[in-house]
Amino acid sequence: MAQAHGSNHCRAREMLDRVGDRWSVYVIHVLVSAGTVRFNELRSRVDGISQRMLTVTLRGLERDGLVVRTVFPEVPPRVEYSLTPLGSTLDQLVCGLVTWSGAHLTEVDAARAAYDARKRTSRPRRRSGRPS
Numbered sequence: 001m002a003q004a005h006g007s008n009h010c011r012a013r014e015m016l017d018r019v020g021d022r023w024s025v026y027v028i029h030v031l032v033s034a035g036t037v038r039f040n041e042l043r044s045r046v047d048g049i050s051q052r053m054l055t056v057t058l059r060g061l062e063r064d065g066l067v068v069r070t071v072f073p074e075v076p077p078r079v080e081y082s083l084t085p086l087g088s089t090l091d092q093l094v095c096g097l098v099t100w101s102g103a104h105l106t107e108v109d110a111a112r113a114a115y116d117a118r119k120r121t122s123r124p125r126r127r128s129g130r131p132s
Contacts, residue, residue: 018064019090023049023057028087028094031067036082061087 018024023046030045031037037045043054058081061067066087072078083090 015064018060019066021057023053024061025094025097027054027057027061028066028083028090029098031081031083031087032091032094036070036080038078038080042081066090 019028026046026049027042030042034041034045039054039058042058043049043051046054049057058067058069062069065084067081068084070080070082072080
C-alpha cells in the first residue's frame with residue numbers, strides 16, 4: 001500500500017514540476033487572459049522567453065493535455081494555442097500566484113536586500129595570499 005502512495009506522490013511531483021516551472025506558469029497565465037493566440041503573439045507576451053524555450057514549454061503543456069495546438073492548412077500555416085478544459089482548471093491557481101506575486105513584490109525585495117546585506121557582512125575576509 002505504501003508503494004502506491006509513493007508512486008502517486010511521485011506522479012504529483014511530476015505534474016507540479018510541469019505546472020510550476022517558470023515558463024509554464026507564465027504561458028498559462030497569458031493563455032488565461034488572452035484566450036487563443038498564435039505562436040509569435042504568445043512569444044511577445046511572455047517576456048524574456050526564447051523561441052526554443054517557448055516551443056519546449058508548449059510541447060510539454062500539450063503533452064500533458066493542458067494546451068491544444070491547432071494548425072490551419074493555409075500558406076503559410078497558421079498555428080494557434082489555447083488552454084484545454086483541463087488547462088483552464090488552472091486559471092484560479094495561476095492567477096492567484098500572479099496576484100500574490102504582484103501584491104508582495106515590495107516585501108520580497110526588502111527581504112532579499114536584508115538577506116544580501118547579512119551575507120555581505122558575515123563573510124570572512126579573504127587573505128590576499130601575498131606575504132606581508
